[in-house]
Amino acid sequence: MSDRTNAADKARRARLATPTDLKADATRDISAALRGLLADVFALYIKTKNFHWHMSGHHFRDYHLLMDEQADQIFAMTDPIAERARKIGGSTIHSIGQISREQRISDNDAEYVEPQDMLAELRDDNQRLVTIMREVHDTADSYGDVGTTSLLEVWIDETERRAWFLFESTRGGPGAND
Template sequence: MAKKKVSNEADLKRRRQAPLITPTDLKTGATRDIAGGLNGILADVFALYLKTKNFHWHMSGPHFRDYHLLLDEQADQLYAMTDPIAERIRKVGGTTLRSIGHIARLARVSDNDADYVEPLDMLAELREDNKSLAGRLREVHDVCDEHRDIASASLIENWIDETERRTWFLFEASRVGKGGG
């Protein structure tokens, strides 16, 4: 009985020292690598979401309605990714982003604070940002494969597909036809 009490006290002390460490069969290095990669993706997704909404809010021109709706749909897709990414980080034993400042430190998506951006330039910039995001998702997928984190890799595969779809739509929406428009 005394041995069990000592064990319980040791467990209690350990939980107090690390209250957010989710139990996982992944090794500490795997948790660090996967959570780190996913936190970078999460920061990029938040930054790309805000940039997409910025362009959605400031869209103008003859294709306003189509572009406005397209960017709103794409922003919704990006926002829908955030909670599953953050929850996956917690499931593998990591901690996730805590503030706008944390996002700013990790995000690799460049801001665009210009007073005015041409509609086709908006689409081109978002297309390149989504294309870059797809590449970074592939990099994190490789990390997940290395550590045999099948669940994270599976989610990432879907996010790559969604990101490629956004890239494709932005490309097609910005093409200039033979008739000049």
Template sequence: MQRASTDIDPGLAVTELSDHLNGLLADVFALYLKTKNFHWHMSGPHFRDYHLLLDDQAAEIFAATDDIAERVRKIGGTTLRSIGDIARLQRLRDNDEEAVSPHAMLRELHADNLTLVAAMLEAHHACDDHADVATAGLLETWIDQAQRRAWFLAEAAK
């Protein structure tokens, strides 16, 4: 473990926060790839709208990856190094189905975003336990973004 650039106590706090953030990072990569998968394989009468919606959401999801990984490093932890790390840590399930209906895609992404929110809230509680206000602030932004994505997906799936 390297020396942190923050005032977070090294040791258990860094380990616990890094574990939460690395789990989130793995989930965010998994959600990004699933969102792009559905974007690439979208079809049907609402193709254009759903295709663009998922592309916008994928870009927002991917944008969080660097911030999550850099936060782990700032607090003194180490972060993911490979697709194998992602596979070991991700909690969101992949979708390798040959064909998925547009409605099923939207419902699945909706549920995944809500699962991500729950994991982010757990991480936020750990931040509270260790007085890590900077990570908590980042999490609040990411929670809001995931809730917004879930809302859009739920409305589009009606």
């Protein structure tokens, strides 16, 4: 990279710099963890809406409404995650392509998925998201970033609740496979 390119890149980054008392390595590591989390949250949001739109069967109304409610809750995390990264002087997601490159929650492009399989897949994805959020929490906690850890603690609880509802919806018993 030429000196001219380096200077222009530094100038662009300076325009987005946000004052923070966190050290540069904390900003780098926490914002990177938040970017990955944001990619996963967007992936889970789209998958939840996909299943919401393509739900069928005897429990259509209940499952359709459950997924809509859960999608709203998932989407509500996106802006605070991105803004948290910016508040601490980092950057966030720029594009759908970046989401695709960074997401760890897998897509489901199948034409048809059985309702119980949708619920089970979303349950597993929410459980995976809890694990990811705990990892981000550990990263933020290691740098003393209580702002990020506080947000994550609420989202972990909400995500565990979504996983629990999905688990209960997939339990065996009369009518469970309808």
